[in-house]
Amino acid sequence: MTRERRLQFALVVIGLGFAVGLYPMINFWPAGFRWMPQQPQYEQMITAMYAVLGIFLILASRAPHKNLSLIWFTVWSSLGHALVMTVHAVTDLSHWAHLVGDVPALVTAAALLGVLAPRRLTSPPS
Known part of the structure; x- marks a missing residue:
């Protein structure tokens, strides 16, 4: 597989x-993915934002070389989001489960895309 x-x-x-x-x-796993106190408006907003990003990532899979800015936005925004959540989880230990829930999920997604995506397009693919 290439x-x-x-x-x-x-x-x-x-x-x-x-x-x-x-x-x-x-x-399914509120301790690892829901921030307390429960905030339904926040959950709806963040779910909508990630749903749209997810749809565009699926569309980008057709021609990744034409969507590098979206891919790298996903890498860096995921790392930034994970960093902010890590700080909050470490400073408020009632949120420690995020360190084994949504934080590693975002870091894993960022790492996979960051390793697989070219930094820049060196020559147009054939």
């Missing part, structure tokens, strides 16, 4: 996770 095929597969899997996986995880 690097581009692995990237396409990762984009679809991560895209599906963002698009349809976040809301169930918030309800």
Whole structure:
């Protein structure tokens, strides 16, 4: 399997996770994915944002070389989001489960895309 095929597969899997996986995880494992006190408006907003990002990642899988800015936005925004959540989880130990829930999920997604995506397009793919 070529690097581009692995990237396409990762984009679809991560895209599906963002698009349809976040809301169930918030309800299935609230300690690892829901911040307390429960804030339904926040959950709806963040779920909508990640659902849209997930859909665009799936669309980007058709031609990753044409969507590098979206892929790298996903990498860096996921790392930034994970960093902020880590700080909150460490400073308020009632949220420690996020360190084994949504934080590593975002870091894993960022790492996969960051390893598989080219830094820049050196030559147009054939």
